[in-house]
Amino acid sequence: MDEDWATERREAVEALERARVRAEAAEAERATLVVAEFLAKVRELGLPAEPLRARAYSGSATYRTGLRGWYLQPQGSLAIGEDGGFYVLISPAGLGARLRGVRIAPSPPPLAVGRGARDGESMSLKELLDRRLAAGTDFRRL
DSSP states (O other): OHHHHHHHHHHHHHHHHHHHHHHHHHHHHHHHHHHHHHHHHHHHHTOOOEEEEEEETTSSOEEEEEEEEEESSTTOOEEEETTSOEEEOEEOOOHHHHHHOOOOOOBOOOSEETTTOTTOOOEEHHHHHHHHHHHGGGOOOO
16 A cells, blocks of 8 residues: 555656656747747847856856857846857856856756746746847947
């Protein structure tokens, strides 16, 4: 009896995990289409890409990434790369990072940016990208 319950429980947890993974993949797929739309518009408008720098967790130092793209927020923690990747530009601090730069891998883009953040501020990816497009060449980083 205990083994049956444990087996059922394990199967239920595994089914939930599979459903979560499928939902995240579907969200990333839809968000990737939003990013592709953004890239088409940014190129149509002729907005130049710029070198992207990652900020240390402490917030003070910045590091070269070797990436080029468009920052999405004035504080510069999120960007879309020329390659269409969604980048979270945060990195551990360190002398090696300062000297050599850092490698930032693209993340699956979320449909809602900032979901679960401490400040409670979240918005749709589309709204964030539309704001960035509206700022055009007047976009300024902090």
